[in-house]
Amino acid sequence: MNFYDKLRVKPGRKVDVREISTSETFGWNDREKLEARLAENAKRMLELQYRIYAENRQSLLIVLQAMDAGGKDGTINHVLYAMNPQGCRSHSFKVPTPQEASHDFLWRIHAAAPGNGEIVIFNRSHYESVLVEKVHGFVSGKQLEKRYGFINDFEEILHSNRTTIVKFFLHISKDEQLRRFGERLDDKEKHWKISENDYTERDFWDDYMDAFNLALNRCSTKHAPWFVIPSDHKSFRNLAVSEILVETMERMAPKLPDAAIDVAHIRKLYYQNAGDKKSGKKKK
Amino acid sequence: MNFYDKLRVKPGRKVDVREISTSETFGWNDREKLEARLAENAKRMLELQYRIYAENRQSLLIVLQAMDAGGKDGTINHVLYAMNPQGCRSHSFKVPTPQEASHDFLWRIHAAAPGNGEIVIFNRSHYESVLVEKVHGFVSGKQLEKRYGFINDFEEILHSNRTTIVKFFLHISKDEQLRRFGERLDDKEKHWKISENDYTERDFWDDYMDAFNLALNRCSTKHAPWFVIPSDHKSFRNLAVSEILVETMERMAPKLPDAAIDVAHIRKLYYQNAGDKKSGKKKK
Secondary structure, three states, X not given: OOHHHHHXXXXXXOOOHHHOOOOOOOOOOOXXXXXXXXXXXXXXXHHHHHHHHHHXXXXXXXXXXXXXXXXXXXXXXXXXXXXXXXXXXXXXXXXXXXHHHOOXXXXXXXXXXXXXXXXXXXXXXXXXXXXHHHHOOOOOHHHHHHHHHHHHHHHHHHHHOOEEXXXXXXXXXXHHHHHHHHHHHHOHHHHHHOOHHHHHHHOOXXXXXXXXXXXXXXXXXXXXXXXXXXXXXXXXXXXXXXXXXXXXXXHHOOOOOOOOOOHHHHHHHHHHHHHHHXXXXXXX | OOHHHHXXXXXXXXXXXXXXXXXXXXXXXXXXXXXXXXXXXXXXXHHHHHHHHHHOOOEEEEEEEEOOOOXXXXXXXXXXXXXXXXXXXXXXXXXXXXXXXXXXXXXXXXHXXXXXXXXXXXXXXXXXXXXXXXXXXXXXXXXXXXXHHHHHHHHHHHHHOOEEEEEEEEEOOHHHHHHHHHHHHHOHHHHHHXXXXXXXXXXXXXXXXXXXXXXXXXXXXXXXXXXXEEOOOHHHHHHHHHHHHHXXXXXXXXXXXXXXXXXXXXXXXXXXXXXXXXXXXXXX
């Protein structure tokens, strides 16, 4: 199953997230098979990450967006967890600080973008500026229109510096969200995650779906595609994200760099050092 | 075996790294037992990290220093790899950029320090300024003297903001280093890691040991201890580091925060939402 093509929002084609199933699993219901595949993907991702890191020439930006309880943290915990923290960082964007708010909306985003060899995860992102800010009217129609263009320009700038961008919308149903809120209430260890805001935002569910539609349709480009991941089933969500990431990293085709050295010359140095040792110099 | 006490450089007691074995394993030679323990520790670290992240009140700074090929990357790959990238970042300090060099030596270090809830790994650190810079005479005696004090002051500043600091010197022998250089020559995939500099630095081995002695003796404090890890055996090195990290994180005693909410009130909201659903409102 090629999830990359299956779940990608093709540039130029309009999608409506309301028509996309949140509970689809494409037949991946066998827990054991699924876990085995996830483990395989984790291993492959780690290998590819090592090459990206060593190559030190290109980078990967992973954007996660979802409704509350949609699984952003879960995806990091269960899929992106496989990455080596050396060369991979996760960045959560919260309500802008006064200093951040005194700049354009892409300022703090740009500062967190990956450099050569890096993989960066955005837990929420610049898209908040066309999602929550749109829904609550913090941004007017004309400004909003401009923002889609700015976002595409910005992502093209990153792309021009060899950053591969993939953007995941973790798509859950309104019922599934409520079920997960209920789970949080039942588990004392999860109470710290609960806020009253979760419930007030539910009233804006339809507005959010409209905002996601616009973001997906305006900003799924060839070099920065959006993927809509059916996410009611957590293990399928994890599988789909990991499949798409492996595919993406394979396409990046990272290569271990050639030795920047004259190997024969270094071998001579090695034998010199080894000889010194054998010829009786005491080791420390 | 309490490696925390065993391998710590006690404040006020002088150590000479030349007298500390690089190949000690304290009887941990059974590969299987060792791997099992490592896996256990990895699990425990992840649990504790989750609590540190959720608590969002204190932080952990892990400093790795070693001679070339001493195992800094390996320790990150095999021990710290267990951490969730959400809440954990690794920071490599390379030769200072011109902008970095135009500031005091702690400027770039401070900028990378962990915030509340974070775990940060320093792959090399501010100690380079009293190691490589001392060995090659980039810093004069009087300045150098001051630096130890500045480092202690700086670490106390971090500590005062609830940052726990642990510093690992991964201690290998000069022979083991050469053996590892040889391995790199034999493995084409590792050629990109080789530099001629590796061999020229070997000539300064003794000076480095002197510099490490000073750094360890001057800067192993109660709130920012140094640990000397016998590192000729990679799996023992990994075990020792993971044991000390678990112990350190246990001592931090991170607690999940209390719910910032009135749970009964939220439960009412939950039932309201669930009721709306049952009473016939169509789900989207």
